[in-house]
Amino acid sequence: MSASVKIKTLTIDDRHVGARENQTILEVARENGIEIPSLCYIDGLSAHGGCRLCLVEVTGIPQLLPACMTVVEERMEVSTQSERLRKLRKNILELYFSERNHVCSVCVSNGNCELQDMAGETGMDHVHFPYLYPDLGVDITHERFAMDDNRCIMCTRCVRVCDEIEGAHTLDIKDRGIETRIITDLDQNWGDSETCTLCGKCVHVCPTGALFEKGKSVGEMSKRRQFLPYLALMREEKR
Amino acid sequence: MTPEEFKKIGDAHRKKRKDFPNNINVCTAAGCVSLHSEKVKEALEGEVKKQEKHKTCRVSGTGCLGPCASGPLVSINDGQALYAGVTTDDVPEIVNNIDKNPVKRLVVPPDTPFFAHQKRVALEHCGKTDPESLNDYLAMDGYQALYDTLTTMSPLEVIEVMVNSGLRGRGGGGYPAGLKWSTVEKAVGEKKYVVCNADEGDPGAFMDRSMLESDPHSVLEGMAVAAYAVGASQGYVYIRGEYPLAIKRLRNAIRQAEKSNLLGKHICETPFSFDVDIRLGAGAFVCGEETALIASIEGHRGIPRPRPPYPAEYGLWGCPTLINNVETFANVTPIIRNGADFFAGIGTEKSKGTKVFALAGSIKNTGLIEVPMGISLREIVYDIGGGIIEGRKFKAVQTGGPSGGCIPEEYLDMPVDYESLAKAGSIMGSGGMIVMDETSCMVDVAKYFMDFCRTESCGKCVPCRVGTAQMHNILTNISRGQASMHELQLLEELCDVLKHTSLCGLGQTAANPVLSTIRFFRDEYIAHITHKTCPAGVCTIEPEKETVS
Numbered sequence: 001m002s003a004s005v006k007i008k009t010l011t012i013d014d015r016h017v018g019a020r021e022n023q024t025i026l027e028v029a030r031e032n033g034i035e036i037p038s039l040c041y042i043d044g045l046s047a048h049g050g051c052r053l054c055l056v057e058v059t060g061i062p063q064l065l066p067a068c069m070t071v072v073e074e075r076m077e078v079s080t081q082s083e084r085l086r087k088l089r090k091n092i093l094e095l096y097f098s099e100r101n102h103v104c105s106v107c108v109s110n111g112n113c114e115l116q117d118m119a120g121e122t123g124m125d126h127v128h129f130p131y132l133y134p135d136l137g138v139d140i141t142h143e144r145f146a147m148d149d150n151r152c153i154m155c156t157r158c159v160r161v162c163d164e165i166e167g168a169h170t171l172d173i174k175d176r177g178i179e180t181r182i183i184t185d186l187d188q189n190w191g192d193s194e195t196c197t198l199c200g201k202c203v204h205v206c207p208t209g210a211l212f213e214k215g216k217s218v219g220e221m222s223k224r225r226q227f228l229p230y231l232a233l234m235r236e237e238k239r
Numbered sequence: 240m241t242p243e244e245f246k247k248i249g250d251a252h253r254k255k256r257k258d259f260p261n262n263i264n265v266c267t268a269a270g271c272v273s274l275h276s277e278k279v280k281e282a283l284e285g286e287v288k289k290q291e292k293h294k295t296c297r298v299s300g301t302g303c304l305g306p307c308a309s310g311p312l313v314s315i316n317d318g319q320a321l322y323a324g325v326t327t328d329d330v331p332e333i334v335n336n337i338d339k340n341p342v343k344r345l346v347v348p349p350d351t352p353f354f355a356h357q358k359r360v361a362l363e364h365c366g367k368t369d370p371e372s373l374n375d376y377l378a379m380d381g382y383q384a385l386y387d388t389l390t391t392m393s394p395l396e397v398i399e400v401m402v403n404s405g406l407r408g409r410g411g412g413g414y415p416a417g418l419k420w421s422t423v424e425k426a427v428g429e430k431k432y433v434v435c436n437a438d439e440g441d442p443g444a445f446m447d448r449s450m451l452e453s454d455p456h457s458v459l460e461g462m463a464v465a466a467y468a469v470g471a472s473q474g475y476v477y478i479r480g481e482y483p484l485a486i487k488r489l490r491n492a493i494r495q496a497e498k499s500n501l502l503g504k505h506i507c508e509t510p511f512s513f514d515v516d517i518r519l520g521a522g523a524f525v526c527g528e529e530t531a532l533i534a535s536i537e538g539h540r541g542i543p544r545p546r547p548p549y550p551a552e553y554g555l556w557g558c559p560t561l562i563n564n565v566e567t568f569a570n571v572t573p574i575i576r577n578g579a580d581f582f583a584g585i586g587t588e589k590s591k592g593t594k595v596f597a598l599a600g601s602i603k604n605t606g607l608i609e610v611p612m613g614i615s616l617r618e619i620v621y622d623i624g625g626g627i628i629e630g631r632k633f634k635a636v637q638t639g640g641p642s643g644g645c646i647p648e649e650y651l652d653m654p655v656d657y658e659s660l661a662k663a664g665s666i667m668g669s670g671g672m673i674v675m676d677e678t679s680c681m682v683d684v685a686k687y688f689m690d691f692c693r694t695e696s697c698g699k700c701v702p703c704r705v706g707t708a709q710m711h712n713i714l715t716n717i718s719r720g721q722a723s724m725h726e727l728q729l730l731e732e733l734c735d736v737l738k739h740t741s742l743c744g745l746g747q748t749a750a751n752p753v754l755s756t757i758r759f760f761r762d763e764y765i766a767h768i769t770h771k772t773c774p775a776g777v778c779t780i781e782p783e784k785e786t787v788s
Contacts, residue, residue, distance in 0.1 A: 049544060049545045049699075050701070050742065052700050052701055052702055052741075064739055064740065066742075070545075091732070091736045092701055092702060095701050095706060095709070096705070098705065099704070099705045132712075154699075154701075176695070177693055178693065178696070178698065178704055178705065178707075178708040180704070
């Protein structure tokens with residue numbers, strides 16, 4: 001790291017913290033043990049800014065800002081846990097649960113799911129929006145992995161890891177709005193994909209049970225994400 | 240080109256036009272073309288030859304003449320008479336009467352309020368020049384402002400003029416144009432870009448299309464002036480693929496300007512170089528949002544990203560980028576030519592100049608209008624628009640498309656400017672203005688716009704992706720008489736979530752049509768919910784769903 005990096009000081013939830021000038025609010029908060037919920041952000045991949053759970057209030061700015069993509073500024077006053085934010089986060093989570101068929105009791109990731117954990121942490125005990133119950137399929141054509149659209153929350157972690165870390169770009173997104181889906185290659189079956197390298201990184205970054213390894217019991221379905229920051233750092237240093 | 244050449248071409252062309260004491264201009268913008276104005280033009284050309292008047296009478300195509308609903312429109316002798324609803328059968332009479340009294344049957348009275356209340360700045364050449372002829376534009380002192388800017392003004396002086404003019408972005412947000420230009424000018428980057436946003440997507444809006452079809456050179460000239468001011472060397476016009484005529488004319492204009500050294504390397508023999516390319520949109524509304532537009536030009540999926548950083552600092556391929564809409568660029572040349580005070584003298588304290596509106600809906604004179612800011616909605620609806628069709632009762636004006644709201648009768652005397660419209664729960668938007676009468680159901684209108692937002696949401700952020708679908712379902716239930724008051728409450732709650740947590744403008748403003756209709760027409764919602772009737776008689780009330788208990 002060059003010596004010319006400037007240091008900024010700011011407050012997060014009334015705590016004074018220091019940060020390097022190009023860090024985001026989320027990075028600084030996590031370094032200091034301040035937990036800001038997020039689903040699409042994952043250490044080691046580019047930020048996406050789509051889950052809207054890491055929205056924070058910054059004094060003097062009328063809009064809410066995504067902590068994962070907002071760079072710190074000197075004397076910034078950040079609030080991450082206001083009553084308004086908690087209510088909005090709960091509403092957003094309810095929208096997640098109402099969108100697809102997230103039935104924990106029959107899910108392979110029950111107990112190992114970030115969406116489930118998030119609901120517990122934010123105290124979301126019920127969904128007061130009507131469930132949409134979309135008719136979605138499961139792709140089990142791949143020899144080792146499977147993709148269940150019913151449990152996907154469109155965080156695009158898998159798309160980003162496939163592109164940015166593995167470099168295969170097998171996964172991508174099709175359609176728009178409520179119809180968006182993760183696809184493999186040109187919307188072919190995953191099993192027919194010629195670009196998939198079977199690396200399994202997508203499965204391990206998936207926050208829910210949308211991507212899972214075949215032949216594993218629910219108890220074994222824990223996901224290992226430790227490789228990602230390490231790989232990203234190694235790439236960074238090579239450059 | 241040198242000033243002498245400018246003058247030579249202009250003079251020659253003006254003289255050529257004078258050689259014909261009579262002229263017939265046929266509107267060839269899309270509205271009239273769809274009513275077969277090109278056939279009328281062909282017939283006129285044939286008839287002029289037949290009556291042996293081709294040495295004294297010139298027939299040419301021209302841009303939008305205004306009252307689109309009564310097309311095809313034909314202008315005689317530079318606006319001496321305007322004929323509406325011309326068919327090929329009327330052609331012999333028109334040519335016969337060309338140097339006599341106008342044909343009474345077809346003529347639009349010149350003192351009609353439709354024109355009397357308008358003020359043309361951005362549309363100054365619309366309907367006066369042939370959009371496919373560079374010489375026509377040069378004869379109207381076209382590219383003179385660019386030449387003067389390049390030879391007599393510094394970039395900072397240009398920006399100062401823009402700041403003093405008080406021009407605000409005409410795409411909808413109303414961000415001061417001069418400030419945006421100066422930010423891009425100050426931004427540091429190896430390369431800078433100027434982008435013209437012509438991805439006009441609001442239902443019922445056709446201002447940008449008409450402007451590009453009628454006067455493409457003025458937009459190009461505005462872009463070149465902007466590029467000089469901010470230090471850009473490459474420009475893009477991002478235009479939606481659904482506008483084939485506008486694309487064709489823009490392509491033609493770019494080629495003409497390049498040939499005459501008004502675009503390209505060393506423009507007018509100055510050190511300044513500027514190229515313009517066209518990028519076609521593929522039908523996504525969200526690509527009108529500036530960060531999604533940038534992604535689309537770069538060749539990525541057209542999805543927005545959070546701002547800041549703003550494109551002025553980090554835009555196309557990470558370079559500082561100036562993005563303005565078609566109308567904003569069309570205003571640049573008149574401002575440079577006539578000075579900032581001319582423009583700042585029009586309009587209200589905070590909203591300067593004029594605004595182009597596409598007037599549509601249940602109104603007598605639909606069409607393209609340009610009015611000074613601060614004019615009342617009543618003047619637009621009743622004087623320019625000629626009131627509601629078939630003697631029906633006025634209900635609301637919808638401005639700003641799916642991001643705007645419906646303004647009821649009690650706000651009709653409100654001045655049209657950015658702040659007043661925002662106070663009334665709507666926005667200025669890009670200029671779509673849909674007038675609705677008593678036969679429109681406001682729940683149905685809200686449902687329509689929510690359906691639009693639902694299908695146009697890019698799907699990146701949850702509040703917009705799921706929220707619009709949820710809201711559309713609730714509105715559908717209300718319109719069918721299958722909802723309870725609890726669902727109305729849910730709807731209002733969702734409006735709040737969308738407004739505060741969505742990533743881009745599409746989601747943040749998607750709730751506006753719902754919020755404004757609930758605010759002003761709550762009784763209609765209640766009628767659907769509790770009385771199971773649609774007061775306007777639009778919605779089909781369906782019997783209660785059978786519930787299994």
